[in-house]
Amino acid sequence: MLRSERAGGKTLEIRHLNTSFFTMKGEARVVNDVSLDVYPGRITGIVGESGCGKSMTARSVMGLVKYPGKVVGGEILLGGVDMAALSEKERCALRGSEISMIFQEPMTSLNPLMKVGRQVEETIRIHEKVTRAEARERTEAMFTQVGISDAGQRMECYPHQLSGGLRQRVMIAMAMILKPKLLIADEPTTALDVTVEAQILRLMRSLCDSGTSILLISHNLGVIAQVCDYVYVMYAGRVVEQADTFTLFDHPVHPYTKGLLKAASSIRSDAARLDTIPGVVPDLLHLPPGCSFSPRCEQCMEQCVKEVPDMTFAGAQDGPAGLSAHLVRCFLAGVPPKGDGI
Amino acid sequence: MLRNILIRLLQAVLVLLGAALLVFIMLRIIPGNPAAVLMGEHADTAVIEKMTKELGLDQPVHVQLIHYLAGALRGDFGTSYSLGKPVSQLMASAFSNTLILALMASAFAWLVGIISGIIAAVKKNSILDHLFMGVSLLGVSMPVFMAAMVLQFFFSYKLKIFPIAGTQSFAGFILPAVALGWNSAGSVARLVRSTLLEILEEDYIDTARAKGRRQMGVLILHAMRNAMLPVITMMAIQLSGMLSGAVLTETIFSINGIGRLAVQAITGRDIPLLQGTVLFSAALVILGNFLADSLYHVLDPRIRKEA
Numbered sequence: 001m002l003r004s005e006r007a008g009g010k011t012l013e014i015r016h017l018n019t020s021f022f023t024m025k026g027e028a029r030v031v032n033d034v035s036l037d038v039y040p041g042r043i044t045g046i047v048g049e050s051g052c053g054k055s056m057t058a059r060s061v062m063g064l065v066k067y068p069g070k071v072v073g074g075e076i077l078l079g080g081v082d083m084a085a086l087s088e089k090e091r092c093a094l095r096g097s098e099i100s101m102i103f104q105e106p107m108t109s110l111n112p113l114m115k116v117g118r119q120v121e122e123t124i125r126i127h128e129k130v131t132r133a134e135a136r137e138r139t140e141a142m143f144t145q146v147g148i149s150d151a152g153q154r155m156e157c158y159p160h161q162l163s164g165g166l167r168q169r170v171m172i173a174m175a176m177i178l179k180p181k182l183l184i185a186d187e188p189t190t191a192l193d194v195t196v197e198a199q200i201l202r203l204m205r206s207l208c209d210s211g212t213s214i215l216l217i218s219h220n221l222g223v224i225a226q227v228c229d230y231v232y233v234m235y236a237g238r239v240v241e242q243a244d245t246f247t248l249f250d251h252p253v254h255p256y257t258k259g260l261l262k263a264a265s266s267i268r269s270d271a272a273r274l275d276t277i278p279g280v281v282p283d284l285l286h287l288p289p290g291c292s293f294s295p296r297c298e299q300c301m302e303q304c305v306k307e308v309p310d311m312t313f314a315g316a317q318d319g320p321a322g323l324s325a326h327l328v329r330c331f332l333a334g335v336p337p338k339g340d341g342i
Numbered sequence: 343m344l345r346n347i348l349i350r351l352l353q354a355v356l357v358l359l360g361a362a363l364l365v366f367i368m369l370r371i372i373p374g375n376p377a378a379v380l381m382g383e384h385a386d387t388a389v390i391e392k393m394t395k396e397l398g399l400d401q402p403v404h405v406q407l408i409h410y411l412a413g414a415l416r417g418d419f420g421t422s423y424s425l426g427k428p429v430s431q432l433m434a435s436a437f438s439n440t441l442i443l444a445l446m447a448s449a450f451a452w453l454v455g456i457i458s459g460i461i462a463a464v465k466k467n468s469i470l471d472h473l474f475m476g477v478s479l480l481g482v483s484m485p486v487f488m489a490a491m492v493l494q495f496f497f498s499y500k501l502k503i504f505p506i507a508g509t510q511s512f513a514g515f516i517l518p519a520v521a522l523g524w525n526s527a528g529s530v531a532r533l534v535r536s537t538l539l540e541i542l543e544e545d546y547i548d549t550a551r552a553k554g555r556r557q558m559g560v561l562i563l564h565a566m567r568n569a570m571l572p573v574i575t576m577m578a579i580q581l582s583g584m585l586s587g588a589v590l591t592e593t594i595f596s597i598n599g600i601g602r603l604a605v606q607a608i609t610g611r612d613i614p615l616l617q618g619t620v621l622f623s624a625a626l627v628i629l630g631n632f633l634a635d636s637l638y639h640v641l642d643p644r645i646r647k648e649a
């Protein structure tokens with residue numbers, strides 16, 4: 001796989017983002033001091049199980065966190081502009097034009113009462129003063145670009161008349177129509193079958209190659225491995241490990257990442273039982289004082305229960321090809337494995 | 343599409359026929375002779391018999407039925423016993439009053455109901471929400487006659503802003519319209535609020551926001567359009583109900599409308615008039631439902647069948 005290296009700064013820089021849900025029972029810290037970067041022309045992945053905060057990180061970036069959730073701190077720098085500090089009006093001007101998002105459920109993400117063509121045209125007409133005819137023309141071209149055949153005819157369809165794969169293509173067309181700098185894809189292929197998934201992933205790869213950076217959120221390691229350049233692993237609201245895709249899959253350091261990879265790879269082996277990570281995700285209302293993974297970790301040490309580890313280098317201090325280095329939030333990092341360790 | 347409409351029209355005709363039969367049968371089941379009621383308590387038997395014959399009530403039931411149905415088809419419901427005028431003529435003049443009242447009441451109900459429903463949904467759990475929902479609960483649970491009398495007491499008797507009864511001037515319609523619309527406004531507001539709250543949680547609302555639509559645009563172009571579907575059904579049924587005569591409101595405010603005509607018909611045992619008004623009401627309710635259904639077809643592409 002030859003991916004040309006692109007110079008320049010980062011498309012998106014998230015610094016110490018904190019998003020909380022204020023419930024009757026107290027504050028649930030769904031996004032807990034998350035820092036991440038999206039590089040131009042790259043696909044950056046966030047992987048983790050349900051409820052780990054990956055979607056909430058994306059929603060925080062978009063400014064779409066729903067009540068009773070709230071971004072309580074941190075910076076979200078999109079091309080140097082802090083999204084978190086903008087007014088709603090200013091954010092609206094960026095949403096759809098500079099930064100856009102596609103969602104998990106193509107079945108319910110389109111307005112059932114509007115023709116799909118109209119819904120894509122709407123994005124253009126919110127941000128640019130163009131005639132209907134022009135918006136229509138551009139939409140038709142975009143439909144063709146995202147691989148919808150009979151674009152003109154399909155534009156006249158209502159969402160219920162299209163298949164899941166086509167609807168997701170419409171969503172992608174809608175998100176890409178104004179050539180945003182950043183596309184956030186929240187589980188874009190989870191609701192689709194595998195052949196359609198492969199097509200959509202290929203489409204996203206080609207969009208990325210034509211200049212839009214992508215933040216891809218998934219719980220599916222296969223999807224992540226297939227298209228991402230760099231991956232963040234999240235657990236209970238925190239980033240626990242980050243590395244370029246090859247390093248992460250070849251040399252995972254955090255016990256959670258290892259567990260995830262083991263659970264996924266065992267599907268392909270002929271073991272009688274699937275590997276699992278014992279225990280359950282901690283309650284976000286009552287996070288353990290130390291490392292969130294410590295209650296489930298087989299290598300848990302005394303220190304792990306008391307304090308939250310910082311992100312530390314797991315290897316070299318430079319990442320490959322202009323990407324960040326391999327970082328991990330674990331006290332074991334840098335410590336050579338003892339005895340019959342891994 | 344056309345086939346659908348035709349099928350539903352046919353259904354409507356069948357329902358109407360059923361309603362006509364039901365009215366006819368019910369009026370025949372009620373004990374007592376209308377002629378006797380008409381002639382008063384102390385009337386002679388011979389006079390009553392003569393009257394019975396004159397009214398055609400001595401004929402066999404099936405002959406009366408055919409007579410009635412054939413007349414109804416031509417728009418002729420006979421002559422009112424008590425008022426001595428053709429029923430169709432009486433209804434035509436009463437309907438104009440009912441129409442004004444119903445349209446005004448609906449306009450009031452929809453305007454107030456929809457706007458307060460939207461505000462309550464958008465400002466969920468705020469003071470405004472609780473206020474509107476409290477008032478609408480009062481609206482839903484307060485009987486029309488009570489609302490009417492409370493309004494009369496304050497606005498006519500105490501403040502003397504509006505006439506207490508009658509429809510000599512346009513102002514005379516305002517209080518009755520509010521009294522009649524009050525109830526609908528409450529139910530519309532509650533339905534708008536609950537539907538809108540549900541829809542605001544839908545994924546396509548996130549999509550609209552992700553496009554860069556501001557809150558107002560999302561609300562009107564995406565949320566309200568979807569939320570109106572169940573509301574429109576409710577409004578159509580309410581309107582047809584009001585058009586077929588607001589019995590209590592018209593009586594309290596002395597408005598010569600269809601509802602009041604029906605009351606006169608009942609007290610006077612005026613069979614032709616009662617048949618006419620009831621059948622007219624049934625027709626309006628059927629028409630209302632038919633319109634709501636058709637409107638649904640226009641508004642919601644999902645239920646349009648592929649040709």
